[in-house]
Amino acid sequence: MSSITVRNPFDLSTVGEVPLMSEAEAFAALERAHALHGDPAHRIPAHERLAILERLATLMRTHAEALVRDAVREGGKPWADSVVEVERAIDGVRWAARELAQLGGREVPMGLTPASAGRLAFTVREPRGVVLAISAFNHPVNLIVHQAVPAFAAGCPVLVKPASATPLSCRNVLRLMHEAGVPEAWATMLPCAAATAEKLVADPRVAFLSFIGSSRVGWHLRSKLAPGATCALEHGGAxxxxxxxxxxxxxxxxxxxxxxxxxxxxxxxxxxxxxxxxxxxxxxxxxxxxxxxxxxxxxxxxxxxxxxxxxxxxxxxxxxxxxxxxxxxxxxxxxxxxxxxxxxxxxxxxxxxxxxxxxxxxxxxxxxxxxxxxxxxxxxxxxxxxxxxxxxxxxxxxxxxxxxxxxxxxxxxxxxxNDHTAFRVDWMPFGGRGESGMGTGGIGPAMHEMTTEKLIVLRSPAWA
CATH class of the missing domain: 3.40.309.10 (Aldehyde Dehydrogenase; Chain A, domain 2)
Known part of the structure; x- marks a missing residue:
């Protein structure tokens, strides 16, 4: 199979074809993303990421009807609900910009003992590294926003494997990200086979796995992560x-x-x-x-x-x-x-x-x-x-x-x-425990998990 045939789940008609990425192509994309993270010269300053996110929200608003149309045709969610989904996705991009403005460290108190006198200590948040996002079909626009946009906002290159049933929406969102100014190597779609995705998960160049899907697959993939890699898994419940x-x-x-x-x-x-x-x-x-x-x-x-x-x-x-x-x-x-x-x-x-x-x-x-x-x-x-x-x-x-x-x-x-179980707004923490998963979703919590805290201690007699 050289391509993914996308079908309308209502009448089973063909609505699109997406070329299937080979294993070699997928690992080449991972190497490019890893090189970006490792080279300070390629890092994108926060103010540029903010400007890109603002342009992305505007572009998504301009193309909202097309986003809705493709989401309905490939995912089957009714039109009215898909309109709400795209609106949420646009709000999610704006929320990522707001969260980026608040993403920072904290002061660590010093001088509490004689040994800690004369020191100033604080933390900063740094991107973890390459994010591999494996997504699901049921919210084909908003889930991509929830996985790819926080990664970029946090300063992490991201590789996105869409659900095989709904790759068109993923392609649409990433194309708009690129049009807004995200370099293509910073946000890459990987329409690859499941076996290729599993090999990617195990690669030590992947720092963070974002997975949305079945419990069986999610826990299996977690077991394949390289030492030091972390993850967020969302499996659903009853x-x-x-x-x-x-x-x-x-x-x-x-x-x-x-x-x-x-x-x-x-x-x-x-x-x-x-x-x-x-x-x-x-x-x-x-x-x-x-x-x-x-x-x-x-x-x-x-x-x-x-x-x-x-x-x-x-x-x-x-x-x-x-x-x-x-x-x-x-x-x-x-x-x-x-x-x-x-x-x-x-x-x-x-x-x-x-x-x-x-x-x-x-x-x-x-x-x-x-x-x-x-x-x-x-x-x-x-x-x-x-x-x-x-x-x-x-x-x-x-x-x-x-x-x-x-x-x-x-x-x-x-x-x-006094509300149903499916209520959600995109800034609230969202995730399960037990068989339902681990880690926390939501725009802000995801950005926090995709970054790590670095402690800096400055010793100076002037601070005594």
């Missing part, structure tokens, strides 16, 4: 929601509808498991199902489509297998529960699937929400925590003490109170 007896269910319903079925559930923090008191669980599940059944599902290019295709027909078959397993175990399918076509799966709500089924324990990554009946809040929290994933969770409660207590007890890196 996001839980606890509905307290005091919750405003009318307010919760549209939020959980959006959080569960946005991008056909192909989001790492999609609402998947809702735990509700047994007095209201079935009624709430039926209301959610009635709303889900009305979601416009189909061609993502239509501006009124709410739920588009899954990224690959094999995913439609897999999701249906999980739903059938939940049904066979005693779960009640209240809506959906069947493929609509080779590429579309109907928005589905399952009531009380068995705790041991995959839908109850693993990330479905499809348009399926499970609602569970629980005796009390303690049981809801225990069942929410009874998975190996630690990512974002949510609680709905009008009682503030209950909300805070639940937020404290939920095993999560982020808890949304």
């Amino acid at each position: 996001a839980p929601v606890v509905l307290d007896a005091s919750a405003d269910l009318d307010a919760a319903l549209p939020l959980l509808l959006k959080g569960g079925f946005y991008h056909a559930g192909q989001v790492c923090v999609s609402v998947q498991r809702v735990f509700a008191p047994h007095e209201t669980a079935r009624t709430f599940a039926e209301r959610l199902a009635a709303a889900a059944a009305q979601l416009p599902t189909g061609d993502p290019m239509r501006h009124d489509t709410a739920v588009g295709p899954l990224i690959d027909p094999r995913e439609v078959s897999r999701v249906h297998e999980w739903v059938e397993e939940a049904r066979a175990g005693g779960g009640t399918v209240l809506c959906g529960g069947a493929p609509l076509s080779e590429t579309l799966y109907s928005p589905t709500v399952v009531y009380d699937p068995p705790q041991g089924c995959r839908l109850a324990r693993n990330e479905v990554f499809g348009p399926v929400v499970a609602v569970f009946s629980t005796r009390d809040r303690d049981e809801a929290i225990a069942r929410a925590n009874d998975v190996p994933f630690i990512f974002q969770a949510a609680v709905f409660a009008r009682d503030v003490d209950v909300a805070l207590d639940t937020a404290r007890r939920l095993n999560a890196t982020g808890v949304m109170v």
Whole structure:
């Protein structure tokens, strides 16, 4: 295979071809990036990086519609949601510029002992080195911004391997970076084979790995890193929601509808498991199902489509297998529960699937929400925590003490109170623990992780 054929996940038509980079070409790009980092003469001053980021944001605004169009055609996220994604990506570039202006060191106190007298100590932040970013398909514009832009802003050359399903958006973003003034060797797309990417990960010239994808692949790649290299891994989870007896269910319903079925559930923090008191669980599940059944599902290019295709027909078959397993175990399918076509799966709500089924324990990554009946809040929290994933969770409660207590007890890196699990703004820290990953995403946190702290101690009698 000499190129990647990019297909529209809705109708499977060909929308583009991207040349496949050979292993030799990929390692040549790594050597160029490594040489840039090692030569002070090629470093780009902060003020120039700031100017480039400002131009990039302007260029992305100018080309926003084209960015949206290609993202929809190759990734299948509905048009309206892709418009929001591109807006977020533009804001992310601007936020990187703001973070760069704040990226600095700190004073380390001296003179606290006789031995430390006469010294001034402070730290500065320096780029770690070459960043290798391996990306995912589900946010094809914004994920590239979240991986490549912080690297450049922090002063690190970056190599980006896009998801094989969505390389066009990556190419679009990097071309705009180059047009804005980023030298091509500082931000290079690597549309290479998985085996080549794995060899790159193990190369000692890679200082930082940014990986978004499956847990199995992420932890495997981490094991291949050279000594001294660091990483940030984002693997997703099976996001839980606890509905307290005091919750405003009318307010919760549209939020959980959006959080569960946005991008056909192909989001790492999609609402998947809702735990509700047994007095209201079935009624709430039926209301959610009635709303889900009305979601416009189909061609993502239509501006009124709410739920588009899954990224690959094999995913439609897999999701249906999980739903059938939940049904066979005693779960009640209240809506959906069947493929609509080779590429579309109907928005589905399952009531009380068995705790041991995959839908109850693993990330479905499809348009399926499970609602569970629980005796009390303690049981809801225990069942929410009874998975190996630690990512974002949510609680709905009008009682503030209950909300805070639940937020404290939920095993999560982020808890949304009276909001869905998929809420995110680009300056907040974002990432998982356990099987969900390690390290912290978000524009500012990523820039911090892509730099390292150097201590400088100045000894001078004038400072005594």
